[in-house]
Amino acid sequence: MNIKAIFRLVAVSILYISSALAAEEQVPKAVVQHKEVLAGSKREILSSAVGKYPLTSISGSGGGNGMWDTSGSNGEWGSNTSGISGGMRETEDVKLDSADKAFLNGLSISVEPDLSVRLNEGNDVLLEIPYVPDGMDYTMALPHNELAIAKLQTLSAKTTVSDKQLYLLVKDGVDYSSMLAGSFLGSDGDILVVSYSIADKNFEFQLIDGGCCGGSTWTFGPRLIH
Structure with a gap:
């Protein structure tokens, strides 16, 4: 495998890993936002x-x-x-x-x-x-x-x-x-x-x-x- 192919493979791997990490970070944020909405409900609090x-x-x-x-x-x-x-x-x-x-x-x-x-x-x-x-x-x-x-x-x-x-x-x-x-x-x-x-x-x-x-x-x- 030549040098260009190796660099191309590394770049694709980094992009894949970054995308996966970004997706994982978004999940807890969505959960937190949902909890905040529930905490703000007057009926829920009382x-x-x-x-x-x-x-x-x-x-x-x-x-x-x-x-x-x-x-x-x-x-x-x-x-x-x-x-x-x-x-x-x-x-x-x-x-x-x-x-x-x-x-x-x-x-x-x-x-x-x-x-x-x-x-x-x-x-x-x-x-x-x-x-x-x-x-x-x-x-x-x-x-x-x-x-x-x-x-x-x-x-x-x-x-x-x-x-x-x-x-x-x-x-x-x-x-x-x-x-x-x-x-x-x-x-x-x-x-x-x-x-x-x-x-x-x-x-x-x-x-x-x-x-x-x-x-x-x-x-x-x-x-x-x-």
């Missing part, structure tokens, strides 16, 4: 999330530099507030009584078999969000501070998944200051946003101050395993 999610933390900020945090584990809770004094952030513990702890331990979010989502205190339903297949429960009818609006400007009644969050409800004119009151902070705010984190598999119940720039996030999850 169906896999059916169950009960206990409250695990409340964190927020407000005023000039105030912050607060309440967190629990295995039925035990701790809470504190902090603020800037003399250029330093000072933290003060909040004493929670037995009524506070019982209330916090009773709070949960549940995804029902019909894909509605509920905020519960023990056996009492404090809020029920019906399943909306092509969007979310969305009501923004009142004037608000531009900082509050900026947080929500990418959301609408047609929003389902945005930035790995499945949005279920945005509503202004709410008042949970009495319903969620306790020695801990975090029940103030007149805009409510409820969402499910696809990555962390927990729920966020956000109360935002529509008149300024503060608010609190109540985190529920992970899901209880029975």
